[in-house]
Amino acid sequence: MNKPPLSFLEIINLSTEFLRKKGVPSPKCDVEWIVSFITKKKRVELYLEFENPVDLEYQNQIREFVIKRGKRIPLQHILGKVNFAGVELYCDNRALIPRPETEYLTELINERIGKKLSGKFLDLGTGSGAILITLCKTNKLWDGIGLDKSSDAIDLANQNAxxxxxxxxxxxxxxxxxxxxxxxxxxxxxxxxxxxxxxxKDAESEVRLYDPKIALVSTGGTTDLIKIIEHAKTNLRKDGIIALETGLGHKNTLIPKMENHFYNIEVIKDFSNRERFIIARKK
Ligand SMILES: C[S@@+](CC[C@H](N)C(=O)[O-])C[C@H]1O[C@@H](n2cnc3c(N)ncnc32)[C@H](O)[C@@H]1O
Structure with missing residues (x-):
């Protein structure tokens, strides 16, 4: 006799347990995203109909995705998409998976743009284009250019645009x-x-195995940030804004390199209360 199809709740619980045993950091949340993606329901809807059976065809697809996640393939690569600051973006191993901290960076920039209707944005190391696309979608008269050393990243950014x-x-x-x-x-x-x-080397396996190393590693941590600051000294207009995402403790190296050329230098914490961003104006 055929087994009855599993309900939403049974699938969520069994899959969560499977991923937990594989050491996946947030197993339940990942399972909810997978089930929601396959069944085309919002995450909250999964619990409104938790006792309902899930179609066998969907169950097979969910199983396939959960097994991939158990192999520590990043959720965003499995789904092929990521939601970045409310903007849907294609996401795969051509570029870094855009991170929640960086979503906050776009908010900080939007706050500082204020009512200025037009201007030129430059996004250095644009990757998937996440920052630039998000900012230029809200600021339609701004002219945005995203630059990157990686041709793969440029392909993905163009696809997203x-x-x-x-x-x-x-x-x-x-x-x-x-x-x-x-x-x-x-x-x-x-x-x-x-x-x-x-x-x-200490990062989670998802990061080491699936994000391009060129997107993450910089000699001593600050070499590339210093290069960006040097470019901004010549190519940012007076009173223009430089906005950087940085690593922990980097401000001690970076601020002395900025003081002669920039003013209003702010160090801003991320949601984990870590000093993560430096925003300043050009003298
Ligand atoms: C941390 S990722 C950021 C990607 C994207 N802006 C985001 O926030 O999701 C850094 C990016 O810098 C690019 N990059 C690294 N070295 C570079 C260089 N010398 N010149 C231009 N881009 C470079 C990488 O290819 C990568 O896409």
């Missing part, structure tokens, strides 16, 4: 180690690589 039908963003290959910027910008934002090799 086309998906959102954005006409005001462009992406281009660029290496800040060997090239000069061509324009002067109103805002330069960057979330560059800022982990030391030791920090990278």
């Amino acid at each position: 086309s998906f959102h039908k954005l006409k005001n963003v462009h992406f281009k290959k660029f290496d800040w180690d060997n090239q000069k910027l061509e324009n002067v910008y109103d805002i330069i934002v960057s979330n560059p690589p800022y982990l030391s090799i030791e920090e990278w």
Whole structure:
């Protein structure tokens, strides 16, 4: 006799237990995202109909995704999408999975843009294009350019911009180690690589195995941040904004390099109360 199909709650509980045993950091949350993605229901709806049976076809797809997650493939790569600051983006191993801390960076920039209707944004190390696409979607008259050394990242960023039908963003290959910027910008934002090799070795397997290493590791942690600051000294207009995501303790190295060229230097904490962002204005 065929077994009756499992209910939403049974699937959530069994899959959560499976992922917990595999050491996945937030197993229940990941299972909810998978079930919600496959069944095309909102996460809250899963609990409103927790006793209902789940179609066998859906059950098989859910099992396949949960097994992948058990192998520590990042959820965002399994789903192929990520929600970044309310914006849906394609996500795969061509670029870094955009992080929640970086969503907060876009909020901080939006607060500082205020009522300024137009200008030029530069996103250095744009990856999936997450920061630039989010900012240019809300600020439609701003002109955005995202630069990255990785051609794979540029491909993904272009795919994301086309998906959102954005006409005001462009992406281009660029290496800040060997090239000069061509324009002067109103805002330069960057979330560059800022982990030391030791920090990278200590990271979760999802990070080490699936995020591109070029997106994460910088010699001593601060080498790339210093390069970005140097570019901003020549290519940010007077009173323009530089906004950086940084690693822990980096302000002690970075602020002395900024003081002669920037004012209103703010160090801002992330949601875990760690000093994560430096935002300043050009003198
Ligand atoms: C931490 S990721 C940030 C990606 C994206 N901005 C985000 O916040 O999700 C850093 C990015 O910098 C790029 N990058 C690393 N070295 C670079 C260089 N020398 N010139 C230009 N881009 C570089 C990497 O390819 C990667 O996409």
